[in-house]
Amino acid sequence: MTSLASTTVPRRPVPAVPRPGDRLQGAHWLRGLRETYFAEVTADLTRPLCVGLYVLVDDGQDPATRLATAHGLAAAQGWAVSFRTFDRTGPTDPATRPQLARACHAVTHGEINGIVIASRTDISPYDDHYEATLRRLRTHGGFLAPALPETAT
Template sequence: MKTLLAPTIPQVPTRLGTWATGSRPPVLTDEEFPQPKVQAGAADLRAIREADLHRALARLADTGTTVLVGRYSLVGPRQDPAGRLAEAQAVIHRRRWTTSITTFDTTEGHAQALRPQLARLFAALDAGEIHGIVAVSQADISPFPDTYAHTLTVLRARRGFLALARNETSI
């Protein structure tokens, strides 16, 4: 049997509680507009890192927990990591923390973003084996401010911290 009515297709909701109406986009109600990315300077990054450090140390002191850290360094091809790891150890010794993992990555043969030992430290942080990471400088984590800031955010979300022997403007 033939009909003169066109088949109807039900409209799929674009957002919970709203229905698509014509070709206009749905109206934003209680959502925020996307904010432009603001690049943090070295002083801002240092302030963020130190606030995270103080917050984590206060939490550990309240529970009477010994601070366990992982020592980390990023070195170039055929570069001996001993010097940089010793500089990180000086921070650990001065603060009377305990080192449970000492490791380093090298940039040889792969991109700087691929760091299996740094990933190992993040896994140890998740497992509760360490509470934070001690490195020499920001360059051990990332020379790029956005990537470094993201790493600080990830550490904060995992209730960890990053302590540096040098400030964010040093290499």
């Protein structure tokens, strides 16, 4: 007879929630959460990962540099890039950005495994918005991968 413990897959523990107001601790916690979700989502994949690149710029700003930063991570990891997109809305609520919605839709419908960004500011400088995006993508079997650590801008 096989015990239940021997048939379950061990899961990485989710990091402890940081104290409110501690920005650096919050950034480290979010990084841990993102890494945990990435490990969970990619653990059983046998095919190469396919991603979309997404960055946020201000109106009139050229997205090329930020897209190149995101592409650098995808290339270094050997991930196939399905599309590159950006919003020119500047720092607005992530829920209001059409191209971010397009990228999330692609994850939800299994077109890509994840979204690569230049830095967390492409999603939001606010921990709650960033965390909500991580959780939304994880719920749909996807991940978020910033080229720069969460503490960078």
